[in-house]
Amino acid sequence: MEDKKDSKKQESKGKCRVVFGYPLSIFFIVVNEFCERFSYYGMRAVLVLYFRYFLLWDDDLATSIYHTFVALCYLTPILGAIVADSWLGKFKTIIYLSIVYAVGQVALSVSAVHDITDTDRNGKPNNMTFHVVLSMVGLFLIALGTGGIKPCVAAFGGDQFTDQQEKQRRTFFSVFYLCINGGSLLSTIITPVIRAQECGIYSQQSCYSLAFGVPAALMVVALVVFILGSSMYYKAKPEGNIMLDVCRCIGFAVKNRFKHRSKRYPKREHWMDWAEEKYDKLLIAQIKMVLKVLFLYIPLPMFWTLFDQKGSRWTLQATTMNGYFGSIVIQPDQMQTVNPILILTMVPIMGSLVYPAIKKCGLNFTPLKRMTVGMVMASIAFICAALVQMEIDKTLPTFPSKSQSQLKLLNMGTNPLTVMLPGNVLVNLSAAQASDDYFTFDKEDIVVTTDHPQVTRTISLSMGLRQTLLLPPHALDQWILADDLTSKPEQGNNAIRFINGMDIPVNISSPKGDFGLVEPNFYSNYTMIKNGKTTFTLWSGSQSCEYSAEYGFGSSYAYFIPSSLVFGPDCQHSINVSENIKANSVHMALQIPQYFFITTGEVMFSVTGLEFSYSQAPSNMKAVLQAGWLLTNAVGNIIVLIVAEIAKLPKQWAEYLLFASLLLAVCVIFSIMANFYTYIDPAEIEAQFKKDDDKDDEDDKGKRKSSDVEMTRKHSVGSQSDGKQTKI
Template sequence: MSQVETQDGMGKLPRQIPFIIATEGCERFSFYGMRNILTPFLISTLLLFMPEPDRAGEAKHVFHTFVIGVYFFPLLGGWLADRFFGKYDTIFWLSLVYCAGHACLAIWDENLNGFYLGLFLIALGSGGIKPLISSFVGDQFDQTNKGKAKIVFDAFYWMINFGSFFASLLMPIFLKDFGPSIAFGIPGALMFIATMIFWSGRKKYINVPPAPPDPNSFTRVARTALLAAKPGESRPGLMMAGVGVVGALTSFAMIPSWGFVIAACTALVLLLAFGGIGTSMQLERARGIHPDEAVDGVRAVMRILIVFALTTPFHSLFDQKASTWIVQAQSMMPTVSAFGTTFNILPAQMQALNPLLVMILIPLNNLVLYPMLRVIGIEPTALRRMATGIAFSGLSWIVIGSIQVSMDAGEPMSITWQILPYALLTFGEVLVSATGLEFAYSQAPKSMKGVIMAFWFLAITVGSLWVLIVNAAVKNEAVISQIANSGMGVIAFQMYFFAAFAFAAALAFAWYATRYRMVDNYRISTALAAA
């Protein structure tokens, strides 16, 4: 390797990367294959025991509860990998749990409890490995080839969407023509293949060992900061954290009216938010008790978590394309005429637009859009991309809401009208999600990479929490009355509400981005360390 390559970080691509990318492609086919047919399957088959007007709402509730699980369990997977087993072993064994979940869906497609058990196991397996796969990719790079990490992260995200595209296109057909056992069984087979591909590369991977018990870990520094007392001064940070504890206990007390999932997720959000604010208020008190490096690391993590928190409105909009948008598509005209032929599009097949557009937009952005912006003097930094992406997601919901208003007025709408909002939302996704994977890894301190990636996915959990809260709110008679006075239907009102939510988040994100200082936390190669 030349000295120039070593210095600019453009060394050779790690030879083990193809194993990880192929694994991700098969795993994403399995996940999106079952996820994108989940809502229509629930409405048409598993929830037939419910009154017909209630099925769509219950299907959305089940779907977003499942999504919350998928993006909550990264906390567990990241903790297990960082503290006990390492990334490789954690990914492999949780992948087997993942396979068992798929088997449950295929076997118990007519059994409510058995099917929900399968969803739980998939949420545990998929969620548990989710932060580890992307951070495992980052572990294969060091300072000598870190310049190629962005290319690989984009390829990684491209492969996710390659698997998702074919799953979204084919699985609705298999569900319609061959039934749920086959439709849910095929994704299970792909997950098993993914596990075997990952296992076959085991001798080639760079395995960063779990961090040993650290007296200066994130949690210990935070605890010291909260509990430290100064003569003659109060502890406002501890009081702030106490507000979070009270709020969490109050949330659990609301289980009878909110349900366990909303109450538990709200409690977690309150603990993290108020605990984080309280720690920041008293963090300097940990200096002298812990090294400056450890204290500064905690400060860096707090700043990263603010970025993550500001992306939660985007996630609340994005994941509804597989619930709210499918429900809308079921009321649209499915017949399409093109190229001299006429055919029907199944509502769930519209999901294929998203990964198809991602596969187009990622290379288009890298080869055309970003170079053009640099020519005119605008550097498309990670935070600028993410702020713009959140705004585009809001724009997509303005369009989808306008479509709903026309449908509520009795105007027949072709399913092809959803193409424009899908394009806008997908452009936003590429700017937020693909960039977020790179941002989360590069900004995370060395000992916290798995957990930081888990917090990135926790932001997606909070996004689905907003959806559950809004859906629960519109069941209130007073809220329904206020919406009726606006002259809009409930669904259209929700769509415009989420659009406004995203625009407000984009403004807040852009403001915070001007105050965020980027850091470089890629691993130093052994060659450079010895030099």
């Protein structure tokens, strides 16, 4: 009977038209996944900026809400898996949650629309509560949608293949992963560009609404494409509330085991066998299969701990590097696109060349062995990152510790100046020039003496800070301390400030940022300037001056406007430059090896892990096991925070080596666990249990039938006896 059911399932799968050996329905699923991933990663690429510059939250709150959202996206797959395997089935779950997903994307897009005229004096919308509530509702719906369908889509795609299409099924998981990275690559390039455009009602502003609107449109496209293939899909029916049955069965087994702890009860082969008194042997066997795989999952979060740092630690590392690739300029956060580019290249190479070549060499490169090697690759990637960080550290300026202060001197006068610092250190300054380096002191109050004019004053420095002492040309003028940067400018920007040595205020502006009005003998705040050529315009009244400069990444400059400046076309040569922080000199290309190794590890670990999870899962628990796989990612992100908080290493390269060492240690443990794992065919085991159950049922029927015959015979004999007695 069961064989007939299985044959009907295979027949229903075979009804779909086959193209190039693949069910046509697969192409709808692949397009759906590409559009959905574009939608998710495109939205996430600009989310923090939306929090920071639209909702005007501070950095800490924006970061906290962002990571809460990402964590929720990796926790909701459990809910989606339970709903799919227990009640709705994968197809309906994907449809319903995709609708929720699209509504959330639209809500987020609408939350970014506001009339710029309806703002307070600080440019903050008066109805900010509406925008915050709508955006939070949108993000919750997105997390529910993207997390809920995540474990279902891959498993649903695997369901479309027959047993005779095992090779095509394996290829599908590789193509599926390519679509994830293809959507991620395009969206992380396109949506930031859209966001940077200016749009708005009655006024121009960053176009967050359109940056969220395009992903929302792609999610609607994903939903429509998936629905169009409805008639071609094989839709496996849910088999009851599996998770509830599993939890009850495990709970009963544990309870029954402790209940019969005495030695007079014989030991059983597996602790789950203690549930046999109440639960079906097939369910117990299926739970055993799931538990075996989940046990292997225990070390896996450590891989994601390293992998997900490419979007945080490695991006921060790139901000201290040089991004010029010939005529192309790569921003620090754009280096993340190296990962999906390499994925799109390496997945087909590994699947069609590397793995077959290893097999021809006679090596049994099993999925668990691939995953082990993938973990080693990720460790090597972090060793490379540590080596790169060491090179970067050699080029970084020496910033003061909390018990130190640093001081630079600027002669604002028109005559040379000699300055005496503590320890009889003499510093000779030309007219309108700054000292080349900073001087470090271990105390707050220092005595500074100058000649021409001869002045001696006690200066109170701030510990842990860099400062520039502005020395005016006249003895009675006030000495001013300007606070300088104590870290590299973020995101590869260049921190620029102007110091006005003239007796008149000067307005300063540029296409990339305005400095405002700088008062006489005072300085402007820092303005962050992107790399490339920038022209600054200085004017006072009707007079103007243009100054042009070319910038790299991560530098800081102070421009001094001398009192002798004459406005006009030749004024550029009169403005003096003080380099406080040198531009990044270590090239971003040095990050490519670490991206190569982490991507190689991802291909061998993640793609293989998806396939392994599907192949080793019972027929009614595939989505649940996929959710367990995704949960390892969420745990990995938590480990990053825990390890970084506990370790608190002063050097970033040391933290990289720590993570690499931890993963190598976990890799050894995983390889030992994998060595004892026995690969199984869940369908074969389930068929055997069903066959045994059918045999037991037939035996029971046979026993009942023979018993009924015996009872009939006895009843017949009794009746005849009674008849005889009656006749007598």
